[in-house]
Amino acid sequence: MAKVIIDTANHIAAYAAKAARVQVVAAYPITPQTTVVEKIAEFVESGEMDADYIRVESEHSAMAACVGAEAAGVRAFTATSAHGLALMHEVLHWAAGSRLPIVMAVINRAMGAPWSIWPDYSDSLSQRDTGWLQFYCADNQEVFDTIIQAYKICEDKRVLLPAMVCSEGFILSHTAMPVKIPDQEEIDDFLPPYEPGWVLDVDNPFSHAPLVSPEWYMEFRYMIQQAMENSKKIIEEVDKEYGERFGFRHGGLVDRYRCEDAELVLVTMGTMGAEAKISVDNLRQEGYKVGLARVRAFRPFPKEVFRELAETARMFTAIDRHVSFGFEGFLFSEIKASLYPRQITADPPLISGFLAGIGGRDVTFRDIEKIAKKSWNWMEKGKIEKEIVWWKLRD
């Protein structure tokens, strides 16, 4: 029987690793990720989870140990935050380049300096180009479901890339919510044992990831790009199948909410997306035709979904929890880039960018309503009055 438990997103991530029958966990503690790896240690030492737990001496080693474990043919898991993720950076490239479907829970936290332990996406978005799939979750149920789904997506022979399942520190990591955990048998049926794409095997020896000259390197990169493109379809399929089996669908690449007739579409990720649903409902009551596109998969970026939304929407407003210094918010950039083929037509949608919630500053549904109304006003005028707005910035 499926059961409902009430627990924090971090503990739920540990439950998901257990339910995915992860065989090797290599982890190093960091706030706010810590309770993920504490819970897994508890599971392993009590015998509830049958896995090898490698207590490494850094996050760099955590990821290297995951690479070793997956290369030797087993399912591996780790979790980290902020500086830990930054320290892994080199090995993140290595894991993706080695085509190893490692799944990692990233508990988002703002990067220092100055020190912060509160959430934003400066850690995971800085890893955008490492070849990892990136999923962003809006609640604890989605954390559980996405970790299970991520293994299925990543281990698909058409993908064979690693994935980060991101959730905001404290907002989710330390907040208890009810989560439905399906039967282990049903999860096993949905997610069969790991069948590696390649494996270190003494009976079939080969050199993995050796030196590759310019004659060949580009082809290896092209294959990663193809795998990313392939994954778009698989993410949608897996979300659908998961929904049919277990009752939860999270929207595949993009969670679209009341977008059908929306003139203004708000675009955000994670818990700001959960909050924005309340704003959309409230604004609809006031007569504003507003919708929400909550980006679940930031990589691969679902540009096709935005092109489709642009068929009906007059305006997009991106609300970003991270800024690319010297440019703008990431979603803001990605939407504009995605819509470029449309922007050169006669009637392009307007696009505005808001930066909010950076370093964990609270963003409530009221903030999002205000952002939406400001955007609506610009939409009516047909003009974006300020290209980038730092929401609630002190003077």
Added chain:
Amino acid sequence: MVTIKELPKEEYLLKGNPACAGCGSAISLRLLFKALGSRIIMIVPACCTTVIQGPYPYAAFNVPMLNIVFEATGAAASGVVAALRRRGIKDVTVIGWAGDGGTVDIGLQALSGAAERGTDFIYICYDNEAYGNTGMQRSGATPFGAWTTTTPTGKREHKKNMPLIMAAHGIPYVATAIPSYPLDFIRKLRKAKEIKGTKYIHILSPCPVGWRFPHNKTIEIGRLAVQTGMWALFEIENGKFKLNPPSSGLLNKEKRKPVREYLKLQGRFRHLTDQDIMEIQRWVDETWENYKKMISC
């Protein structure tokens, strides 16, 4: 007793590999494969062996190879060993094979972590006393006085004693070796294979290109390193230190050749003053006094 005759004829270091002529590491690799056979998995970080194994789509090693980032050999080994355990594979030996830079400098943390965790593998540092692959920059294993491209007038610090650092981790087996004494190296590899836990073997690997000596002198230079005491062959088994032949006969300073005989054959030491050579001799003698104490306790 290991004899040359009983070594397997199979070669797992294949012909046509791109190692430099006279490369001490290539000789060591060949010996490693002969000693341990084909049921091994090699983990190799950035180092000369990245090149020696051959560029894609060629492979010069007939054993499975996991290439990994520079500083991560120890950690990757922990992952591979854990996975083999999960899969119930018991007859495969995991080998970490890294250069001196990847061991005594950038890879020290991951190696120390693996040793503390007791990861069941053999870590082999092949030490050519500089970053060879990048064109001979100094490392923590470069000896005093040696020319490198980043110490163009000679290094001012002595070499780290990495085997003793590893012994301080309390691992069951630490040994030194050199390709000039192949049977000693093979015996140590085979012994290490039978011991459970983290095993560390440190090879001094003469490098004709970097040390500036003719490539047909590799074995001779290596012998002189041992005979002068610049390199000592020993093993530390469960904390017990033991010198091995021929080093075991060199405890008395009189038995050791002067370091000058080793230094004078190498271009990297050409600029040394008499005072520099005295300093190296002093360091060698002091190191051996330390070995003496380790034997008696």
